[in-house]
Amino acid sequence: MKNNKEIKKTGNIRIQSQHKIMIAASTEFVLQGFKGATVQSIADRAGLPKANILYYFKNKENIYHAVLEHTLQMWDEGIGDITPEDGPKAAIEKFIDAKVRMSFKHPESSKIYAMEIIQGAQHLKDFARTYQRKWVREKAQLFQQWIDNGEMRDVDPIHLIFLIWSSTQHYADFETQILTIMNRADYEDEDVEHVIAFLTDMILRGCGLN
Amino acid sequence: MKNNKEIKKTGNIRIQSQHKIMIAASTEFVLQGFKGATVQSIADRAGLPKANILYYFKNKENIYHAVLEHTLQMWDEGIGDITPEDGPKAAIEKFIDAKVRMSFKHPESSKIYAMEIIQGAQHLKDFARTYQRKWVREKAQLFQQWIDNGEMRDVDPIHLIFLIWSSTQHYADFETQILTIMNRADYEDEDVEHVIAFLTDMILRGCGLN
DNA sequence: ATAAAAGTTAACTATATGGTCAAGACCTAG
DNA sequence: CTAGGTCTTGACCATATAGTTAACTTTTAT
Numbered sequence: 400m401k402n403n404k405e406i407k408k409t410g411n412i413r414i415q416s417q418h419k420i421m422i423a424a425s426t427e428f429v430l431q432g433f434k435g436a437t438v439q440s441i442a443d444r445a446g447l448p449k450a451n452i453l454y455y456f457k458n459k460e461n462i463y464h465a466v467l468e469h470t471l472q473m474w475d476e477g478i479g480d481i482t483p484e485d486g487p488k489a490a491i492e493k494f495i496d497a498k499v500r501m502s503f504k505h506p507e508s509s510k511i512y513a514m515e516i517i518q519g520a521q522h523l524k525d526f527a528r529t530y531q532r533k534w535v536r537e538k539a540q541l542f543q544q545w546i547d548n549g550e551m552r553d554v555d556p557i558h559l560i561f562l563i564w565s566s567t568q569h570y571a572d573f574e575t576q577i578l579t580i581m582n583r584a585d586y587e588d589e590d591v592e593h594v595i596a597f598l599t600d601m602i603l604r605g606c607g608l609n
Numbered sequence: 610m611k612n613n614k615e616i617k618k619t620g621n622i623r624i625q626s627q628h629k630i631m632i633a634a635s636t637e638f639v640l641q642g643f644k645g646a647t648v649q650s651i652a653d654r655a656g657l658p659k660a661n662i663l664y665y666f667k668n669k670e671n672i673y674h675a676v677l678e679h680t681l682q683m684w685d686e687g688i689g690d691i692t693p694e695d696g697p698k699a700a701i702e703k704f705i706d707a708k709v710r711m712s713f714k715h716p717e718s719s720k721i722y723a724m725e726i727i728q729g730a731q732h733l734k735d736f737a738r739t740y741q742r743k744w745v746r747e748k749a750q751l752f753q754q755w756i757d758n759g760e761m762r763d764v765d766p767i768h769l770i771f772l773i774w775s776s777t778q779h780y781a782d783f784e785t786q787i788l789t790i791m792n793r794a795d796y797e798d799e800d801v802e803h804v805i806a807f808l809t810d811m812i813l814r815g816c817g818l819n
Numbered sequence: 820a821t822a823a824a825a826g827t828t829a830a831c832t833a834t835a836t837g838g839t840c841a842a843g844a845c846c847t848a849g
Numbered sequence: 850c851t852a853g854g855t856c857t858t859g860a861c862c863a864t865a866t867a868g869t870t871a872a873c874t875t876t877t878a879t
């Protein structure tokens with residue numbers, strides 16, 4: 400009880416502050432990059448004095464790590480799992496649906512992750528990379544089995560995953576460009592559904608599932 | 610003659626130095642981002658003293674602008690043109706072929722461009738954005754005509770272009786991740802052909818052209 | 820041959836920034 | 850009420866870095 404309360408009270412302000420800082424930091428990292436985002440700019444955006452930021456995170460790198468980790472975790476949770484029972488059609492539908500929704504809901508996460516990869520994944524821990532390799536290979540194997548069973552066309556499963564990945568992520572990462580091209584200020588709710596429908600249709604057909 | 614020689618000689622060293630600097634700068638900008646890339650690091654990579662860099666480019670921003678402009682120009686030249694006579698199949702084939710080859714040949718360009726867009730295209734001149742909108746809309750209209758003529762399935766042409774764009778670009782931008790997943794150190798020549806074949810097959814089929 | 824132009828570079832400066840510190844405010848438990 | 854912890858924050862410092870300058874060398878034009 401006592402311990403509980405301590406966590407509830409003392410922990411709360413810590414969590415809350417850290418959360419507020421991470422939100423602000425995400426924006427700054429997207430806008431300015433890791434080096435370009437200054438602790439001061441993060442502080443300003445979070446509405447806190449700089450020293451307070453450094454009180455909750457030992458240094459800028461730690462903020463970035465926290466943000467990255469949070470991103471990975473969100474990705475991991477958001478991307479529902481695919482099972483052999485799903486069959487190829489449902490699997491692709493689930494996968495596209497989840498990724499597109501995530502792209503539209505958390506574009507900053509996608510952007511930060513993309514920048515990290517583009518720059519060579521210098522801050523990404525080895526285990527994260529290995530984890531992803533395992534994930535992709537596992538899913539690819541599922542697709543391969545469906546192919547072997549004649550449940551879908553014989554397409555390279557690894558590249559199929561890349562295709563889904565890239566085409567869905569694009570709406571987050573290239574938001575600016577896409578909005579410019581569509582001559583719009585913001586995405587709207589219908590866009591999500593439209594994109595899901597479009598991509599699902601195209602890719603299912605590519606796999607001979609339509 | 611005199612004038613010619615002057616351009617040939619004097620211009621040469623200028624062009625050569627600028628080129629060398631831009632190559633080095635590209636790498637640094639990809640690796641460290643705009644703010645993270647220091648003039649010194651660019652100088653070191655180019656094998657020149659810092660002051661020499663600043664002699665050829667007034668400041669860091671100018672180096673970045675030159676690199677960006679070069680990238681845009683290359684993209685513009687590399688992406689062959691599509692004409693109404695091509696018909697949808699050849700158009701898609703040409704487009705994918707050109708973009709994939711560019712991704713594998715000049716990944717840094719693709720990366721710099723991607724980072725610029727992700728960060729909100731803060732350095733991109735308005736005319737470049739407008740130009741791209743025009744380009745995409747123009748091509749989309751072509752596809753729309755083919756659709757109206759019953760030459761291909763009725764898919765959203767703008768999103769079709771996004772799909773081709775994203776899936777091809779991905780191999781440049783996410784190089785690091787893709788190599789990790791494929792457990793490889795580098796791309797090989799066959800990869801280009803394989804990717805072209807895979808994407809062309811998938812997307813043509815998606816458009817009902819196969 | 821020579822003067823002007825172009826190129827090279829070490830040394831310097833001003834500033835921005837990451838991070839520290841210490842003093843004090845504010846909780847919380849007993 | 851008070852002692853120990855947590856939180857807050859202005860002031861400070863060391864360093865990294867963009868950009869300048871000025872002296873010097875090399876190239877080019879005539």
